[in-house]
Amino acid sequence: MTQPQNRNHDSVILKQYDSRAGAYLASSVHAAGADLDAMAALVGQRPEATALDMGCGGGHVTFRLAPLVGTVIACDLSAPMLETVAGEAVKRGLANVVTKRTAAETLPCPDATFDVVATRYSAHHWNGFTEGLTQMRRVTKLGGLGLFADVVSPRRPLLDTWLQTTELLRDPSHVRNASIDEWKTALAASGFAVDAVITYRLRLEFASWIERMRTPDVHVAAIRSLQAGVAAEVSEYFELGDDGSFTVDTVLIAAYAV
Template sequence: MSEFVTAQYDPRARDYVQSAVHAAGADLDNMAALVKSAGADVVLDLGCGGGHVSYAVASSVDRVVACDPTASMARAVQEEAHRRGLDQVNPACGFAESLPFADASFDAVLSRFSAHHWADLEAGLVEWRRVLRHGGLGVLIDTVAPENAMADSVLQTIETLRDPSHMRNYKVSEWRRLLAAAGFEIEAVTEMRLRLDFASWVGRTKTPVLHQQAILSLQRATSPAVREMLEIDEDGSFTLDTALFVLR
C-alpha cells in the first residue's frame, strides 16, 4: 500500500511545491508561530509533500528535516529550499510507519495534510511519539471528516475518486481517540474550513476525466443537507473541514 501511494505522487512533486492551497493559510501561520514560541532547534516535517511547512519554520530553527516517502518530492523540496536560500532544510525519505530516525531525535514533529494518506495511522502516530523528545511539541494539521454519517460517506468517496491513494479523512472524535491511544496529550484543537477550487483540486492529482465526472455526479445527487454542509457549487468546488492539534 505504501508503495502505491508513492507511485501516485512521484510524477506530481513540482505541482505540490507550486500549489497555492498548500503554500499559505492561517493554519500554516499558526504552526510556524507555535514552533517559534517553543524554541525548537531540530524539527521534523513529516510527510512534507511540497515542503511548505519546512519553508515556513526554517528561519526560526537550526535544522528542519523534510521527510517524505516519495523520492521525487524530497528532491523537489531540496531544490526549492536551495532556491530560497534555506540551508536549514534537509530532505529525507521515509514512511511515517517506519521512520529512519533514532528515538527522541526531534524537539518538534509537524505534519500538515499528510496523515490521510498513511497506510497505518496508528503505527505512524506511535513512530511520531518515538522520535519526539520528552516534552517536545507536536503539531498535526489535516483535513477531517464530518461527524454526520452521510456527509462522511460522500466526502470519502469523492476523495478516493479524485486520488486512489487517499486512505481516510478521520473525524475529530476519531483523532482524539487515536492520539490519546498513541500517548499524546492534546493541548488544543482548532477547527477551520478550507475552500477547494474543483479545477485545481483535480488538476494537482491528474484525476481522469471519468472520475471527475463521477465526483460531479455524486455531488449533484447527494442530499441538499450534505450539499449545504460541504458548500458544494455547481462547478464542483466545495469546502472541507480541517483541524489543527497541538500535542505534547
C-alpha cells in the first residue's frame, strides 16, 4: 500500500470535514439537543461577554450563544466550515459572530480574552486533548465559565473498545472519546474547577450518521460486521438496532477558570 506523504492529523481532519460543512449545518444531531439548551441556560444573558466556540463545526453553539453575549469568536480548523458559519450568521442576523481558523492546541488569542468558552462534539478529534483544554483555560478570564460537551467513553474496556473502533471506522479523524473521569482530570490539570456534570443518552440513526461523513462502503461493511458479531452486553448497552442505529453517552460539563 502506498504510504501517505506529509499527512499529519490536521490534514486528515480537513480531508474529512472541508466538504461536509453543509451536512453539519443541517445535522439534527448537532442543531438541537438538551445539552445545547443547557449551554444557553448556563450562559444566560451576558451582553458584555465575549465567548469562544472552539471546534465550532456547523456553528450551532455559536448560533445559540450569539443572542446572549456581546461577541462570539467561532474557531475551527476547517475554512469551509467557517465560511458556512459566517454565511449562516448573516442569514440569521447575528452581526456579533467572528470566525477564526485555528486548532484548539494552538489558539492564537491573547490570555484572558473570554468570559465564556465552549466546545461541543469537537474534543474527540483533538490530537492534543489536554493541550487543547489548557489553551482554552489560558484564554479564559479568571472566574470565566467553561462549557464542555462531547460523546464520552463508558469506561468498561469491552464497551470502550467497541465504541472507539466504530467511531474510527466511520471517521479516520477520530482520536478518542474520553471518559467523564478523564474529562474531570484533564480539566483540573488545565486550571478549571468542575461545577456541574450533566449526562445524556444520544440516539444515532445509522444511515444519516454514515451519510454525514460519507463513510466508504468498505468501512460501513466493517462496522456492520462488528455489529453482527457483537457480545450481548455491548448490544444491550448501546441499544443496537437492526438497522445499525445505536445510543451513546454524552456529557455537558460546566467548569470555572481558577
